[in-house]
Amino acid sequence: MKTQVCIIGGGPSGLMLSHILDANGIDNVVLERQSKDYVLGRIRAGVLEHNTVQMLRDYGLGTRMDKIGKPKDGTQILWENRPEFFIDVKKWTGKQMMAYGQTYITEDLYAARERAGGAVICEAKDVALHDVESDAPHVTYEKDGQTQRVDCRFIAGCDGFHGPSRRAIPDSHRHEYLREYPFGWMGVMVEKPPLDDFIYAYHSDGMAMAAQRNPMLSRYYVQAPITDTPEDWSDDRFWETLLHRFPADVAAQIQTGPTIEKSMAPLRSFVSEPMRHGSLFLAGDAAHIVPPTGAKGLNLAFSDVYYLQRALVEFFKGGQSGLIDRYSATALRRVWSAENISWRLTKLLHVFPGEDPFEQKIRENDYDLLLTSEPAQHALAHEYIGLPFED
Numbered sequence: 121m122k123t124q125v126c127i128i129g130g131g132p133s134g135l136m137l138s139h140i141l142d143a144n145g146i147d148n149v150v151l152e153r154q155s156k157d158y159v160l161g162r163i164r165a166g167v168l169e170h171n172t173v174q175m176l177r178d179y180g181l182g183t184r185m186d187k188i189g190k191p192k193d194g195t196q197i198l199w200e201n202r203p204e205f206f207i208d209v210k211k212w213t214g215k216q217m218m219a220y221g222q223t224y225i226t227e228d229l230y231a232a233r234e235r236a237g238g239a240v241i242c243e244a245k246d247v248a249l250h251d252v253e254s255d256a257p258h259v260t261y262e263k264d265g266q267t268q269r270v271d272c273r274f275i276a277g278c279d280g281f282h283g284p285s286r287r288a289i290p291d292s293h294r295h296e297y298l299r300e301y302p303f304g305w306m307g308v309m310v311e312k313p314p315l316d317d318f319i320y321a322y323h324s325d326g327m328a329m330a331a332q333r334n335p336m337l338s339r340y341y342v343q344a345p346i347t348d349t350p351e352d353w354s355d356d357r358f359w360e361t362l363l364h365r366f367p368a369d370v371a372a373q374i375q376t377g378p379t380i381e382k383s384m385a386p387l388r389s390f391v392s393e394p395m396r397h398g399s400l401f402l403a404g405d406a407a408h409i410v411p412p413t414g415a416k417g418l419n420l421a422f423s424d425v426y427y428l429q430r431a432l433v434e435f436f437k438g439g440q441s442g443l444i445d446r447y448s449a450t451a452l453r454r455v456w457s458a459e460n461i462s463w464r465l466t467k468l469l470h471v472f473p474g475e476d477p478f479e480q481k482i483r484e485n486d487y488d489l490l491l492t493s494e495p496a497q498h499a500l501a502h503e504y505i506g507l508p509f510e511d
Contacts, residue, residue: 123149123239124436126259126272128247128285130159130240132222133404133421134278135229140179140429142236146436149270151244151261153279156230159242164222166333167192167318167415169506170215172422181228189220190332194501195415197469197487198321198367205490212501219318221333222418244268249275249288253398273399276428278421280405281390289397301387301411301466302473305329306344306353308382312375314338320413320469321366322487327469328365330374338375341385343470350382358382387411387466389459394448401428401447408455413469414462419506420455426509427451450510461503 125141127134130152141148152159168176168189176182193210194217210216233240244261251257252275259270277285286294303326314332321328326343333339342361344353355378363371390409395402404421427450431443443450468486472479489496 121149121269122271123147124272125149125274125276125432126151126257126270127276127278128249128259129277129279129283129404129406130154130156130242131278131280131404132225132229132418133425134276135226135233135240136175136179136422137276137278137403137425137429138238138240139181139229139232139236140425141432142233142238143179144429144433144437146432149239149272150233150241151247151259151270152240152242153244153247153283154242156240156242160223160226160230162223162226164418166219166221166223166225166418167195167331168218168220169419170213170217171426171506171509172419173216173218175422175426176225176228181225181232184224184228185218185220188224188334189218192217192219192318195504196317196319197490198319198370199487200321200323202484202487203491205487207501207504208497209501209505212498213505215505217505219332223333225418247279247284249277249284249400252288252400255399257399274432275400277400277402277406278404278425281409283406285400285406286392286402288400289392289402293394293397295393297389297391297393299389299463301389301470302346303343303470304346304348304387305341305385305412306348306350306358306382307339307341307385308355308358308379309333310338310340310375310377310379311336312338312377315370315373318415319366319370320465321370322469323365324471325361325365326471328362330366340374344384345473346386348384350384353382355379385412387413389463391452391455391459393452395424395451395455396444396448403428403451407451408459410458410462411466413465414458414504416458416462416506420458423454423506423509424451453510454507457503457507461500 125148331339403424
């Protein structure tokens with residue numbers, strides 16, 4: 121098989137890149153290790169920045185989002201024994217965010233690729249990248265017991281943190297930055313109506329969070345020791361902990377019940393540089409991970425896709441390589457900005473084991489500054505909504 125771009129990974133970033141390239145007449149193939157049903161069964165967060173919402177609309181993927189998605193003016197922070205604070209992105213930026221589940225986005229993208237006859241090959245096992253430093257790389261994979269080969273001009277690694285793409289860059293050319301947090305998020309899903317807003321709650325026992333998936337599916341999290349497992353948390357223990365960490369008036373609005381899913385998510389900040397090596401580009405979780413506190417993961421992957429599709433379109437349609445040569449540096453500026461805001465929100469809203477009273481006082485002062493300083497509120501809203509794409 122020959123194509124112009126081989127995309128490894130059939131999640132939202134790989135499918136979005138495929139969709140945009142196809143709209144520009146650039147041939148591409150997507151290889152996905154899992155089955156389509158498995159990919160569509162992953163229920164993930166879906167707080168979309170303004171840029172992400174606009175990308176979906178610009179490429180004909182906004183119809184269902186605009187029908188059932190929930191526009192958001194910002195996010196609520198509740199703080200033990202202090203006034204509440206609202207990250208008011210609408211007030212300070214004039215823009216809104218959107219609550220629209222990642223599962224819906226993936227369904228929309230698969231449907232769009234199928235309508236266009238796009239080549240999305242699922243259950244492609246043992247994917248391997250070859251000759252990435254040349255102008256004629258190729259990818260091999262196993263399918264139905266047979267070894268298959270895709271020859272291409274470029275490879276886009278959209279295959280997540282554990283995929284093969286990043287590892288195809290030699291250690292001598294790859295620089296990785298990692299911060300692992302000494303706690304995780306114990307999360308549950310329950311088939312009950314969610315609260316009206318996304319809410320972070322700071323409590324001296326640890327953070328709690330309320331999120332939405334759809335009108336009858338709620339997602340809740342509590343900060344927990346990184347050594348905990350879902351088996352350590354009965355439903356009763358989880359609900360008792362969650363309700364304790366929310367103010368009484370908000371806790372009274374939460375509808376509890378038997379959980380349908382329970383998981384422990386470790387928190388890490390991770391960046392791999394550069395995001396391009398020869399004919400290989402990295403995008404999304406293959407290149408970076410952010411803690412979920414800032415809701416940046418999917419949005420950051422889509423900003424990579426924006427810069428990458430722009431560079432590939434310029435190369436194939438305009439014969440220019442300037443944007444390709446600048447892809448890594450351009451994408452990384454936004455990556456590090458997202459890492460920064462995600463780290464600061466994580467530090468603000470969580471209790472770190474072993475910290476001293478000085479660090480707690482600094483955290484409280486940071487929050488008090490948000491309550492009283494309009495410049496601080498403006499700056500946070502500007503970062504939270506997502507920085508504009510560079511020209």
